[in-house]
Amino acid sequence: MTTVLGQNQYGKAEVRLVRVVRDTPRHSIRDLNVSIALSGELEATHLTGSNAQVLPTDTAKNTVYAFARDRGVGEPEDFAIELAGHFVTSQPTIHRARVRVEEYLWDRIEVTGAAADAPAHSFVRSGTEVRTCEILFDGTAHQAVSGLKELTVLNSTGSEFHGFVEDRYTTLRPATDRILATRVDARWRHAWTGGDDRPDFAASYAAAQRHLLEAFATTHSLSLQQTLYAMGRSVIRNLPGVDEIRLSLPNKHHFLVDLEPFGLENPGEVFHAADRPYGLIEGTVLREGAAQLLPTD
Numbered sequence: 118m119t120t121v122l123g124q125n126q127y128g129k130a131e132v133r134l135v136r137v138v139r140d141t142p143r144h145s146i147r148d149l150n151v152s153i154a155l156s157g158e159l160e161a162t163h164l165t166g167s168n169a170q171v172l173p174t175d176t177a178k179n180t181v182y183a184f185a186r187d188r189g190v191g192e193p194e195d196f197a198i199e200l201a202g203h204f205v206t207s208q209p210t211i212h213r214a215r216v217r218v219e220e221y222l223w224d225r226i227e228v229t230g231a232a233a234d235a236p237a238h239s240f241v242r243s244g245t246e247v248r249t250c251e252i253l254f255d256g257t258a259h260q261a262v263s264g265l266k267e268l269t270v271l272n273s274t275g276s277e278f279h280g281f282v283e284d285r286y287t288t289l290r291p292a293t294d295r296i297l298a299t300r301v302d303a304r305w306r307h308a309w310t311g312g313d314d315r316p317d318f319a320a321s322y323a324a325a326q327r328h329l330l331e332a333f334a335t336t337h338s339l340s341l342q343q344t345l346y347a348m349g350r351s352v353i354r355n356l357p358g359v360d361e362i363r364l365s366l367p368n369k370h371h372f373l374v375d376l377e378p379f380g381l382e383n384p385g386e387v388f389h390a391a392d393r394p395y396g397l398i399e400g401t402v403l404r405e406g407a408a409q410l411l412p413t414d
């Protein structure tokens with residue numbers, strides 16, 4: 118029996134990096150988790166154990182920290198593009214790099230009544246949302262994907278679910294007024310694949326996040342599927358540089374508690390927030406004519 122080596126990649130996962138910019142007393146920070154995956158001519162190390170073509174993963178980790186010092190971090194996508202370019206162009210046997218970044222967001226702590234020029238070096242983690250990006254570079258073209266996850270949102274009304282299929286196992290009652298809550302996981306692909314017209318990733322992140330939230334808030338929902346499509350459509354319509362968005366939305370069920378045993382009515386006021394199982398609604402929204410390139414699992 119013979120075997121052959123299939124797809125493979127290697128690199129350093131979850132390099133935790135905090136970069137402080139302290140050129141003035143008003144510091145700023147970026148808090149990242151960077152994962153590098155490299156692929157190319159790596160048969161030898163798998164087949165014979167020869168490491169002559171293996172740049173150590175330890176070096177990949179060091180490169181992240183050295184680049185952070187040398188050139189700063191900036192937007193996660195820009196940092197990832199820089200790193201991916203470095204590995205592919207400096208290593209003759211590395212033909213493809215994938216750099217994933219998670220960014221944990223911090224707000225400045227503003228102190229009431231503090232002098233305007235007071236040193237500002239205190240931060241508080243903002244919300245639960247994590248900003249994400251993934252850059253693929255094959256030496257010629259980039260695929261740039263930005264995203265966010267763990268953005269938890271809730272509508273306390275404006276959500277219905279009825280008219281569904283019923284078979285002998287169906288017990289769900291139709292709902293005309295329910296809580297709709299989800300933890301948004303979204304990834305959107307930029308049309309940009311290289312060249313000078315690189316997107317302003319900070320601005321497009323802020324805009325995408327705003328359109329996701331506004332669409333969630335303003336859609337009267339007949340299903341979470343309908344809300345998903347409205348959220349994705351809003352990003353595609355409002356961000357001309359984005360061709361594709363993939364959303365994964367757990368339906369964080371809130372069940373009305375039966376208070377009748379206590380002689381109490383419950384007109385949509387007291388709920389049990391269940392954590393599992395949960396419905397999981399996933400889908401992609403594309404600009405018409407665009408290719409579907411984001412993974413669907």
Ligand SMILES: O=c1[nH]c(=O)c2[nH]c(=O)[nH]c2[nH]1
Nearest residue numbers: 278289339340341342368396
């Ligand atoms: O918005 C929903 N979509 C479903 O497909 C579904 N299924 C279910 O039991 N509840 C819901 N809610």
